[in-house]
Amino acid sequence: MAHGEKRSTSIDVAKLAQVSPKSVSRVFNNEPHISPALRKKVLRAAKELNYHPNVLAQGLVRRQSYLIGLIYEKPSPSYVVELQRGALERLHGGRYRLIVLPVESVMDRPLEVVSLVRSAALDGVILAPPASDHPDILDGLLDARIPFARIAPQSKLDVGLSTAMDDVAAAREIAEHVIGLGHRTIAIILGDPVHAASSQRLIGYRQAFDANGLPPLPDLVETGDFSFESGYEATKRLLSRKLRPTAILAQNDDMAVGAMSAARELGFDVPADLTVVGFDDSEIARVVWPRLTTIRQPVMEMAKTATDMLLRELAGDDPGGMVIHAHQFVDRLTAAPPPALS
Amino acid sequence: MAHGEKRSTSIDVAKLAQVSPKSVSRVFNNEPHISPALRKKVLRAAKELNYHPNVLAQGLVRRQSYLIGLIYEKPSPSYVVELQRGALERLHGGRYRLIVLPVESVMDRPLEVVSLVRSAALDGVILAPPASDHPDILDGLLDARIPFARIAPQSKLDVGLSTAMDDVAAAREIAEHVIGLGHRTIAIILGDPVHAASSQRLIGYRQAFDANGLPPLPDLVETGDFSFESGYEATKRLLSRKLRPTAILAQNDDMAVGAMSAARELGFDVPADLTVVGFDDSEIARVVWPRLTTIRQPVMEMAKTATDMLLRELAGDDPGGMVIHAHQFVDRLTAAPPPALS
DNA sequence: CGTCCAATTGACAACGAAGGACAATTTCGC
DNA sequence: GCGAAATTGTCCTTCGTTGTCAATTGGACG
Numbered sequence: 151m152a153h154g155e156k157r158s159t160s161i162d163v164a165k166l167a168q169v170s171p172k173s174v175s176r177v178f179n180n181e182p183h184i185s186p187a188l189r190k191k192v193l194r195a196a197k198e199l200n201y202h203p204n205v206l207a208q209g210l211v212r213r214q215s216y217l218i219g220l221i222y223e224k225p226s227p228s229y230v231v232e233l234q235r236g237a238l239e240r241l242h243g244g245r246y247r248l249i250v251l252p253v254e255s256v257m258d259r260p261l262e263v264v265s266l267v268r269s270a271a272l273d274g275v276i277l278a279p280p281a282s283d284h285p286d287i288l289d290g291l292l293d294a295r296i297p298f299a300r301i302a303p304q305s306k307l308d309v310g311l312s313t314a315m316d317d318v319a320a321a322r323e324i325a326e327h328v329i330g331l332g333h334r335t336i337a338i339i340l341g342d343p344v345h346a347a348s349s350q351r352l353i354g355y356r357q358a359f360d361a362n363g364l365p366p367l368p369d370l371v372e373t374g375d376f377s378f379e380s381g382y383e384a385t386k387r388l389l390s391r392k393l394r395p396t397a398i399l400a401q402n403d404d405m406a407v408g409a410m411s412a413a414r415e416l417g418f419d420v421p422a423d424l425t426v427v428g429f430d431d432s433e434i435a436r437v438v439w440p441r442l443t444t445i446r447q448p449v450m451e452m453a454k455t456a457t458d459m460l461l462r463e464l465a466g467d468d469p470g471g472m473v474i475h476a477h478q479f480v481d482r483l484t485a486a487p488p489p490a491l492s
Numbered sequence: 493m494a495h496g497e498k499r500s501t502s503i504d505v506a507k508l509a510q511v512s513p514k515s516v517s518r519v520f521n522n523e524p525h526i527s528p529a530l531r532k533k534v535l536r537a538a539k540e541l542n543y544h545p546n547v548l549a550q551g552l553v554r555r556q557s558y559l560i561g562l563i564y565e566k567p568s569p570s571y572v573v574e575l576q577r578g579a580l581e582r583l584h585g586g587r588y589r590l591i592v593l594p595v596e597s598v599m600d601r602p603l604e605v606v607s608l609v610r611s612a613a614l615d616g617v618i619l620a621p622p623a624s625d626h627p628d629i630l631d632g633l634l635d636a637r638i639p640f641a642r643i644a645p646q647s648k649l650d651v652g653l654s655t656a657m658d659d660v661a662a663a664r665e666i667a668e669h670v671i672g673l674g675h676r677t678i679a680i681i682l683g684d685p686v687h688a689a690s691s692q693r694l695i696g697y698r699q700a701f702d703a704n705g706l707p708p709l710p711d712l713v714e715t716g717d718f719s720f721e722s723g724y725e726a727t728k729r730l731l732s733r734k735l736r737p738t739a740i741l742a743q744n745d746d747m748a749v750g751a752m753s754a755a756r757e758l759g760f761d762v763p764a765d766l767t768v769v770g771f772d773d774s775e776i777a778r779v780v781w782p783r784l785t786t787i788r789q790p791v792m793e794m795a796k797t798a799t800d801m802l803l804r805e806l807a808g809d810d811p812g813g814m815v816i817h818a819h820q821f822v823d824r825l826t827a828a829p830p831p832a833l834s
Numbered sequence: 835c836g837t838c839c840a841a842t843t844g845a846c847a848a849c850g851a852a853g854g855a856c857a858a859t860t861t862c863g864c
Numbered sequence: 865g866c867g868a869a870a871t872t873g874t875c876c877t878t879c880g881t882t883g884t885c886a887a888t889t890g891g892a893c894g
Contacts, residue, residue, distance in 0.1 A: 157636075159880055176884060183841060200636075202611045204613055207880035209548040217591075227573040227775055240845050247561075247591050247612055252580055268587055271788055294542075312864045378779050407779055414781045433569055437749055438754045438780055439721050486530040501850060512873045517852060525871060527860095549850035663888045 158199040167195035178203055187371045215271040218460065219249045220280035223256045226376055226404045228432035229449060233270060233278055233301070236453025246273070246461065256281045257344050264290030274298060275459045276453065276482035280345045297463045299456035301449075311459040312472045313452040315349050317468070320445045320477040321354025321399075324427055327443075327479060328397050332487045333425060337370040337395035339384045339405050343375070349400050351429065370395055374405050381408025389424075396424065396488035398423050403428035403435045403444055410438065410484070413485075421486035431480050440483035448475045501542040521559035545651040548581050555645055557613040561591045561800065563605060564620035568718055568746045570774035575620055575643070578795025588615070588803065598623045599686055606632030612623060616640060616802045618795065622687045624654070636752045639805045640800035644792075646688035654814045655794040657755060659689050662787045662819040663696025663741075664703075666769055669785075669821060670739050671704045674829045679712040679737035681726045687718070693743050694770065712737055716747050723747025725756035731766075737764065738830035743775045745770035745786055752780065752826070764827035773822055782825035790817045 160178075164171040170190060171291045176184055177192040195201075209215045220237055222230060230252075237248055251268065253263055257280065265286060267275055275298040281287055284302035288309050291298045300312040307314075329338060338355055341348040356366055372388055374380030381400055385408065388395055400406035406428030410420050420440065428435055431446035452475050459469035502520075505810075506513040512535060516525055519534040537543075551557045562579055564572060572594075579590055591612065595605055599622065606629060609617055616638040623629055624642035632649050633640045642654040670678060680697055681764055683690040714730055716722030727750065730737055742748035748770030752762050760766045762782065770777055773788035775813055794817050803812035 161880075172844060172883095173842090175880095176843090181884085183843090185842065185861095202607070204552070204880050205611065205613045206548050206551040207849090208882075209849095210880080211547070211882045213849080215548060228569060231569040231573060234592060238592070247593075249578060249589050249591055250580070251589075265544070268542075269547065271544075271547045345873080404779075411779070411781050411783075433720075434776070434779065437746075437753070437776065439753050441753075471667055480855080503850085504851095513851085514853095514874080515872065521852080527871065530872075546850050549879085550852075552850085552881095553852050555879075773871090 153312055155239045157204075157425075157448075158201045160201070160203065163192065163200055163201045166199060167191045168400075173292040174341075175180050186301075202348070202428050209271075214273050215428075217245050217249050217270065217272050218246050218457070219267055219270065219272040219275045220250050220278070221251045221253060221256075221267075221275060222280050223253055223280060224344065225278065226402065226432065228404070228434055229278075232432065233276075233453045236450035237276060237448075237457045240454045240457040240461065244461070253281070256284055256287070260284050260286035261290060263287050264294065267291065267296060267464070268294055272296065272441065274464055276456050276460060277301060277303075279347060280342075283346045297460060299460040299463075301452050301456055302347060302447075304350055307472060311456065311463065311469055313455045313459070313475060314449055314472065315452070316476045317350035318354040318357070320447070320479075321429070322357045322481050323354075323477075324429070324443075325355045325358035325399060326332065326361075327481070328399065328425060328427060328485060329358060329364065331397075331485060333397040334364065335370070335393065335395045336364070336397045336399060337372070337388045338367070338390075339381055339398060339400045339409065340371060340373045341401040341405065342375040343373065348401060355399055369393065374401075374403060374408075376402050378404045378411075381405025382412045383408075385409040385412035387399040389413065389418065396490070397423065397485075398426045400426065400428050403430045403432045403442060406442055406444065406484075407434055407438050410442075421484050427483045427485055435480075438456035443482045443485040444480050446478040446480050448477070463481070470477050499546075502543070504541055504546065505534065505537045505543045507825045508532045508541060508674045518576040531692065549612075556587060556615050558587050559591050559612065559614050560588050560799070561593050561609055561612065561614040562620070562723045563593045563595060563596055563609075563617060564596075565622060568655045568720075568774065570746070570776055571744075571772070573618075574774065574791040575618075575795045577619060578792035578797075581792075581797045581805065582799040586803070588806075595623070596628075598626055598629070602626050602628035602633060605629050606636065609633065609638060610636055611759050612617075612718045614638065616806055618798050618802065619643065619645075621645075621686075621689060625688045639802060641802040642691060643798055644789075645795050646692055649814060653798065653805065653811055655801070655817060657789055657794070657817050657819045659692035660696040660699070662789070662821075663693035663771070665696075665819075665821050666771070666787050667697045667700035667741060668704075669740065669765060669823070670769060670827060671700060671706065673739075673767065673827060675739040676706065677712070677735065677737045677742060678706070678709065678739045678829075679714070679730045681708070681723055681742040681751065682713060682715045683743040683747065685715065690743060692751075693827045697741055711735065716743075716750075717745060718744050720746045720750040720753075723750025724751075724754045728749040728758070731758050731760065732757065738832075739827075740766065740768045742768065742770050745772045745774045745784060746785065748784055748826075749776055749780050752784075763826045765831055767830070767832075771825055773820075778822070785824045785827040786822050787824050788820040790819070791806065793817050808818060 160174040165175045282303045303312045372384035398436045409426045428444040431444045434441035435444045462469035502516045506516045619642045624645045646652045681810045714726035770786040773786045777784035804811040
């Protein structure tokens with residue numbers, strides 16, 4: 151039993167080093183005006199006692215918890231991973247820590263979210279869609295004076311900090327590409343309508359249709375929820391219609407991959423018989439075969455920037471209001487001319 | 493500007509409700525012997541002031557932070573997601589929160605991990621591989637008296653709490669299946685050797701080889717790091733050898749999917765020309781086409797159980813020492829007899 | 835060698851809530 | 865209306881660290 155050193159306090163260290171507790175505090179906070187001799191004494195004593203300042207006590211007096219929350223509602227795993235990666239990359243090395251707060255249903259009980267944030271004493275919050283667009287949440291946080299950074303918001307863009315991309319332009323771009331390949335019978339799989347990005351992307355698709363003299367095709371639209379399964383089911387329905395699409399625009403990669411699976415099961419080859427494109431360029435897009443043609447949404451970068459802005463705000467600097475990140479069309483292997491023309 | 497209510501304290505609530513601060517405390521901590529009337533008064537005042545107990549102050553006096561850390565070292569995204577999901581599911585509704593602590597390199601600086609945990613004042617820690625097997629980390633946590641639960645440890649099984657599965661048996665099982673299909677030239681893609689699971693699974697493969705009179709095949713072994721890319725690269729090398737395998741045992745799903753991609757690129761059909769099996773049954777296994785034959789490792793359940801044990805320990809109950817979860821062979825579409833026999 | 839200013843330290847009261855030990859006050863059974 | 869039990873209130877500590885301001889020390893300089 152060599153184990154069992156009890157937690158030591160700044161007072162213990164002070165006693166051992168024969169200085170005042172205040173001096174210990176000063177050394178640990180790198181305050182100016184400290185003689186090298188004092189610093190050495192304190193550090194030696196601290197090391198001997200294996201002392202770590204108690205963040206709870208610090209937090210109490212400084213009115214900070216050094217906790218940042220990441221709020222999201224069960225989006226695709228790959229999206230969450232990217233979000234976290236971006237946030238953690240920025241947080242790394244600093245004193246702030248990341249708390250993950252997946253919430254059941256943002257839309258149903260928005261005030262619960264605010265209450266959660268308050269009772270956890272978070273210093274700041276990163277809001278992923280669809281929480282980033284919920285007015286009650288924004289108001290609640292504003293009211294509680296809790297700084298927040300929003301990822302990909304689509305409304306009330308003047309509120310809080312945000313990082314975003316141009317969903318409309320991106321969607322238009324990938325739709326243009328598919329049309330350019332010769333497709334005329336194009337189906338759309340929408341994501342969860344509570345995500346504002348869903349309607350934005352639809353607008354982009356429509357713009358491309360319009361610009362190329364195609365009808366809006368209300369028949370060939372199915373609604374999913376951004377999950378693999380929903381893309382799979384939607385595609386099964388689409389491919390069993392009398393008017394069969396030669397291309398499918400899925401509003402994210404998971405649904406696109408679901409579409410590919412369904413197509414394969416029904417005997418269609420991708421892309422020879424059916425073009426499938428996604429949106430996001432999440433990990434899965436690079437990993438499936440054939441590799442998915444999609445739009446690269448810089449989720450990690452957006453999360454990193456959002457975190458950066460939040461930290462700057464917490465530090466008292468002016469972080470600016472909104473940063474737009476560039477998207478990018480990524481042409482891989484799932485888009486080809488329609489069978490009739492090939 | 494309706495915004496800006498300042499944070500209120502228990503004393504504010506007491507004043508407004510015209511009761512003693514002690515009563516406020518009693519109500520919020522659900523102590524017995526409180527009349528419904530008092531409770532109502534306090535709750536109403538608290539609501540009006542939008543009062544939330546300050547967790548920092550509570551934590552200070554109770555010596556708890558209500559923070560649980562999840563420590564992992566950049567494993568596959570799907571694995572992380574499952575871990576988090578399991579932990580969060582158990583934590584949901586309670587007062588404990590999850591802090592994610594991905595660490596650069598557990599092996600290089602194990603004491604940094606301990607120091608991180610101490611300075612963040614975590615109440616308990618969940619250790620994913622390979623941290624769950626590092627003796628210095630275990631000792632450090634033991635020393636600091638911080639409870640921890642280990643996921644899938646392979647050594648020092650008597651230390652701390654743990655949840656695990658039988659990697660050897662599982663690996664043997666899937667190898668037996670492949671051999672049973674008629675394969676005789678079987679390649680292995682190992683995961684990162686710092687993960688103890690890697691060698692355990694290899695032992696299982698070898699047991700199956702031995703039992704069926706196959707040589708250990710040291711030539712057809714490649715080492716990856718559990719990532720898609722490493723599986724992809726390893727497979728490119730394997731398939732360009734003079735002695736070409738008809739089946740590949742990958743030590744996790746990501747590498748297996750990488751193997752499938754590489755095979756496809758080289759013109760091999762899976763499973764007609766090449767059988768590929770994985771390990772873990774992470775999300776990706778269900779999502780790729782053809783769907784991956786693999787071993788289901790109950791990561792989410794293990795994480796959930798680990799969290800449960802940790803919470804029980806924190807509550808002062810006896811959580812027991814170790815729980816073994818059952819694995820399961822999942823036969824899907826990527827394993828078939830070798831071409832010569834089909 | 836004393837004086838005065840700056841650089842260093844120290845003393846002490848917050849911070850917000852909980853816990854313990856009792857005292858004071860209802861409330862209720864009968 | 866009495867005694868006992870159930871509620872509430874008082875008061876004082878504790879938790880570990882920082883802010884504020886006063887005290888001390890060390891030098892430069894005349």
